[in-house]
Amino acid sequence: MTTPLFRDDAYLQQAQARVRAITPEGGVVLDQSIFYPTGGGQPGDSGEISWEGGAVRIAATVKGEEGTIVLVPEEGGTLPAPGMVVEQRIDWARRHRLMRMHTALHLLSVVIPLPVSGGAIGEAKGRLDFDMPEPPEDPAALEAELNRLIAADLPVGTEWITEAELDAQPGLVKTMSVAPPRGAGRVRLVRIGQGAATVDLQPCGGTHVARTGEIGHASLGKIEKKGRQNRRVSLLLSD
Numbered sequence: 413m414t415t416p417l418f419r420d421d422a423y424l425q426q427a428q429a430r431v432r433a434i435t436p437e438g439g440v441v442l443d444q445s446i447f448y449p450t451g452g453g454q455p456g457d458s459g460e461i462s463w464e465g466g467a468v469r470i471a472a473t474v475k476g477e478e479g480t481i482v483l484v485p486e487e488g489g490t491l492p493a494p495g496m497v498v499e500q501r502i503d504w505a506r507r508h509r510l511m512r513m514h515t516a517l518h519l520l521s522v523v524i525p526l527p528v529s530g531g532a533i534g535e536a537k538g539r540l541d542f543d544m545p546e547p548p549e550d551p552a553a554l555e556a557e558l559n560r561l562i563a564a565d566l567p568v569g570t571e572w573i574t575e576a577e578l579d580a581q582p583g584l585v586k587t588m589s590v591a592p593p594r595g596a597g598r599v600r601l602v603r604i605g606q607g608a609a610t611v612d613l614q615p616c617g618g619t620h621v622a623r624t625g626e627i628g629h630a631s632l633g634k635i636e637k638k639g640r641q642n643r644r645v646s647l648l649l650s651d
Contacts, residue, residue, distance in 0.1 A: 413479030415444035418457075419570075419600070422511060422619035425504045431496045432480075439474075439482035440491060446500050447473040448507070449481045453531045454514055454618045456484075459502035463492045507619065509535040512627045512649055515568055515620045516558075518604060519627075520647055521586050522612050523557045524548070528587045529642055533618075537633065538647050545641040555632045565625035566605045572598045578615065586614050 414432075417424055429442035440461065447470065450456035456473030461483065468489035476482040485491060492498050513533050520540055521528055530541035548554055578584060578599045602620055604612040621627060633646030 414442060414476075414481040416448075416481065417444050417446045418448045418619055419617070422507075423622070425507075426499065426501050428497055428499055431492050431494050431498060433494055434491055435476065435482060438491065439476070439484050440468075440470075441476060441480050441482055442498070442500070445473075445481040445483070446502055447481060447483055448619055449473045449475045451475060452616065452618050454510060454533045457502045457507055459500065461492070461498045461500050463496050463498045466490050466492065468492075506535060508621075509649070511619045511621045513538045513647070514616075514618050515604070515624060516562070516627045516630050516647060516649060518602065518612050518614065518616070518620075519558055519561050519624065519630075520645065521614075522561065522604075523554050524645065530644075531587075536649055536651075539633075539644050540647075541638060541642050541644045543641060544643040547635055547637075547643060551632050551635060555630070558630055558632075561604075561611060562624045562627045562630060565623050566609070566611065567623055568620050569603050569606075570620075571601050571603060573601060574598050584614055 417427055424446045427446050429444045431440060432443050433441040447457040458472060459470050460467060461470060468491060469486040470483045471486045472484040474482050474484060510533055517531060517538050517540055524542055527543040528540050529543055532539055575597060599615050600617055601613055602616040603610055629650045631648045633648050636644045638644045
């Protein structure tokens with residue numbers, strides 16, 4: 413498998429790795445990766461890998477077989493050979509925007525405390541789908557509360573629990589459509605706030621900012637009816 417360096421340090425922008433394999437489709441598999449693969453509503457990273465005498469742009473990152481992470485190069489690029497040491501560089505500006513949005517969407521699930529039936533994370537616009545039979549009475553109040561939590565500059569951290577511990581606390585899982593990844597015996601949680609001041613705690617394998625203040629101002633977009641009792645709430649971030 414590929415060691416996911418981003419899981420322990422979402423701010424790691426550059427790191428060396430060794431090429432383990434080139435897939436039949438031309439993807440690059442490294443022994444360790446700062447590139448986040450598409451999953452959980454968060455797009456995979458883009459960037460570049462370079463080595464002595466060559467370099468190639470990485471257009472996307474996806475999950476491979478047996479716990480591997482596959483870097484998808486731009487078409488026509490030269491590929492490194494298995495065994496080579498490469499330097500990884502992610503598109504940090506893009507990643508940080510996705511981190512800001514991901515954390516903001518966790519906070520959106522706090523101010524709208526309803527089951528989440530879907531979601532998507534974009535650089536400037538994201539959304540959550542809620543099991544929400546009726547539209548919110550006061551969207552402006554929801555937006556104000558969301559920005560209050562952001563401005564509070566709450567710490568954002570990660571921790572791990574066993575799968576058995578998660579089974580004993582089913583309320584931690586907010587998403588109806590995506591189950592937390594299982595099979596490794598433990599599950600990663602993302603906590604916003606600390607101790608008694610915790611405002612959110614839920615399973616998540618994605619990348620997040622270290623403090624909510626990094627998110628910046630957030631605005632609620634359209635609230636659209638999607639099905640009999642589902643509503644889609646869009647979220648926009650300032651530059």
